[in-house]
Amino acid sequence: xxVKLHSALRTLATVTSQPNRQPKPPAAPRAPRRDALRNDAxxxxxxxxxxxxxxxxxxxxxxxxxxxxxxxxxxxxxPGKDALLDAVARLLTEEIDQAAAAALxxxxxxxxxxxxxxxxxAFNAEKRRYASALAARLADDxxxxxxxxxRVLRLTRKAVDAGYLARDxxxxxxxxLIVAMRGLVAAAPDGEDAPWxxxxxxxxxxxxxx
Amino acid sequence: xxVKLHSALRTLATVTSQPNRQPKPPAAPRAPRRDALRNDAxxxxxxxxxxxxxxxxxxxxxxxxxxxxxxxxxxxxxPGKDALLDAVARLLTEEIDQAAAAALxxxxxxxxxxxxxxxxxAFNAEKRRYASALAARLADDxxxxxxxxxRVLRLTRKAVDAGYLARDxxxxxxxxLIVAMRGLVAAAPDGEDAPWxxxxxxxxxxxxxx
DNA sequence: TCCAAATCGGAATCTGCATTCACTTTAACA
DNA sequence: TGTTAAAGTGAATGCAGATTCCGATTTGGA
Numbered sequence: 245x246x247v248k249l250h251s252a253l254r255t256l257a258t259v260t261s262q263p264n265r266q267p268k269p270p271a272a273p274r275a276p277r278r279d280a281l282r283n284d285a286x287x288x289x290x291x292x293x294x295x296x297x298x299x300x301x302x303x304x305x306x307x308x309x310x311x312x313x314x315x316x317x318x319x320x321x322x323p324g325k326d327a328l329l330d331a332v333a334r335l336l337t338e339e340i341d342q343a344a345a346a347a348l349x350x351x352x353x354x355x356x357x358x359x360x361x362x363x364x365x366a367f368n369a370e371k372r373r374y375a376s377a378l379a380a381r382l383a384d385d386x387x388x389x390x391x392x393x394x395r396v397l398r399l400t401r402k403a404v405d406a407g408y409l410a411r412d413x414x415x416x417x418x419x420x421l422i423v424a425m426r427g428l429v430a431a432a433p434d435g436e437d438a439p440w441x442x443x444x445x446x447x448x449x450x451x452x453x454x
Numbered sequence: 455x456x457v458k459l460h461s462a463l464r465t466l467a468t469v470t471s472q473p474n475r476q477p478k479p480p481a482a483p484r485a486p487r488r489d490a491l492r493n494d495a496x497x498x499x500x501x502x503x504x505x506x507x508x509x510x511x512x513x514x515x516x517x518x519x520x521x522x523x524x525x526x527x528x529x530x531x532x533p534g535k536d537a538l539l540d541a542v543a544r545l546l547t548e549e550i551d552q553a554a555a556a557a558l559x560x561x562x563x564x565x566x567x568x569x570x571x572x573x574x575x576a577f578n579a580e581k582r583r584y585a586s587a588l589a590a591r592l593a594d595d596x597x598x599x600x601x602x603x604x605r606v607l608r609l610t611r612k613a614v615d616a617g618y619l620a621r622d623x624x625x626x627x628x629x630x631l632i633v634a635m636r637g638l639v640a641a642a643p644d645g646e647d648a649p650w651x652x653x654x655x656x657x658x659x660x661x662x663x664x
Numbered sequence: 665t666c667c668a669a670a671t672c673g674g675a676a677t678c679t680g681c682a683t684t685c686a687c688t689t690t691a692a693c694a
Numbered sequence: 695t696g697t698t699a700a701a702g703t704g705a706a707t708g709c710a711g712a713t714t715c716c717g718a719t720t721t722g723g724a
Contacts, residue, residue: 376637376641379641380641417653417656420648420649420652420653421653423638423648424635424637424653425634425637426641427634427636427638427641428630428633428634430586430637431589431633431636431637438633439626439630442630443627443631445660446627446660446664447657448660449663449664450656450657450658450660450661450663451656451660453659453663454656454659
C-alpha cells in the first residue's frame with residue numbers, strides 16, 4: 245500500500261515537471277559507488293559477529309566500530325536497529341532453508357530428518373545469544389520462513405510414511421522440538437555447551453515410539 | 455568475604471565507641487513500623503504481577519505504580535532492580551521445591567516424576583514472560599536451588615530403579631527437559647499456549663524407551 | 665497529645681543508547 | 695583533472711528508565 249502510493253506520487257511528479265524542464269538535464273542516474281556496495285556487506289557481517297557476541301541488545305555503536313565505519317553510515321541504508329536485525333534474520337533463515345532442502349533430497353527420510361535436526365541444533369548453539377530474538381521477529385508471512393515451514397512439513401510426512409516416525413507425529417511436533425532445543429541451548433551458561441545432541445536423540449526416540 | 459569484613463568492622467566500631475558514650479542514650483531500637491512491614495510484601499507481589507505481564511524489563515516505575523507506592527519506597531529495601539528480581543526468583547523457586555518434595559512422597563516413582571514435570575510445565579507456562587530471566591539469575595550455590603537439585607536427583611534415581619526410566623537416564627536429562635520445556639513455552643506467541651503437554655509426553659516416551 | 669526516627673513520595677539527576685544532522689570526503693562522469 | 699552527487703563521520707540531540715535526594719508524612723513511644 246505504502247509502496248504503491250509512493251510510486252504513484254513519483255510518477256505524478258515526473259509528469260508534472262515535464263512542462264518546465266530547464267534548470268537541470270532530465271536525470272542521469274549515476275552508478276552506485278563501489279564503497280557503498282562493499283559496506284553493505286561489511287555492515288551485515290559486523291552485525292552478525294557482534295550480535296553473536298553480545299546478543300541482540302548490542303549497541304549500534306559497537307556494530308559500527310566492528311565494521312570500521314561510523315554509525316551514520318549504518319543508518320544510511322538500514323532505517324534502524326530493527327531493520328538490521330531483520331536483515332540478519334532473513335540471511336540466517338536462508339541457511340536453514342537450504343539445509344531443509346538438502347535433507348529432502350536424502351533417499352532415506354529418517355536420515356534426512358535427523359541430519360536436518362542436527363544442523364538446526366548446531367546452528368542455534370553457535371548463535372545461542374540471539375537465535376531466539378531473530379526467530380521471534382520472523383513474521384509467519386515471510387517468504388523464506390513459509391518456504392522452510394513447507395519443507396519441514398514434507399520432511400515430516402516422508403519420515404512418517406517411511407515408518408521412521410510414529411503415525412500421529414506432525415510437523416508441529418518437529419517445530420516444537422526445534423524451538424525447545426533452541427531454548428535448551430540458549431539457557432546454557434557461557435562456557436559449556438548444552439547437551440542438545442543427547443536431548444535430540446532422546447526426543448527422537450519418543451517420536452518414533454509414540 | 456565481604457560480609458565477614460563488614461561485621462568485623464561493626465564489631466570494632468562498637469568496641470571503639472564504648473569509652474565515650476554520652477551524647478545519646480545508648481540505643482533504643484524502635485519496633486519496625488507496620489506500614490513498612492506490610493509494604494515489603496506488597497512490593498514483591500506487585501513485582502510478580504508486573505513481571506508476569508511485561509517481562510523482566512518492566513520499569514521500576516510501573517512496579518511502584520502497581521504497588522500504589524513511590525519508586526523511592528522500593529529502593530528503600532531493595533538495592534535495585536536486580537535485587538527485586540532475585541527476591542522474586544527465590545520465592546518462586548521455593549514453590550517448585552515444594553512440588554519436588556511432594557513428588558518424592560508419591561509411592562509410585564514414575565507417577566511422582568510425571569506429576570512434578572507437569573507442575574513445572576504449567577508453572578513456567580504461567581510465568582513464560584520472565585521464567586527464563588529468573589532461572590538465569592539463580593546461582594548454583596543458592597540454598598533453595600541446591601536443595602531442589604538434590605530432590606530432582608533422588609526423584610530421577612527412584613524412577614530409574616523402579617524401571618520407569620531407562621537405565622542410563624540421569625538427573626541432567628531431567629533438568630535438560632525442564633529447561634527445554636521452558637524455552638518452548640517462552641517462545642509461544644502471546645495468545646495461544648505452547649503444546650508443552652504433548653511435548654512432555656513424547657519426551658518421556660523417549661526417556662523410557664532409550 | 666507531642667517528639668523524633670523511620671518512611672514515603674516523586675521530582676531531579678544520571679546514564680546509556682538510538683537516531684539525526686551539518687559537514688567532510690570520495691568516486692563517477694565529463 | 696574538475697564538478698558534483700552520493701557516501702561517510704561522529705558529535706549533538708532526544709528519550710526512556712534506573713537511581714538518588716530531601717522535604718512531607720507517619721507511626722512508635724513517652
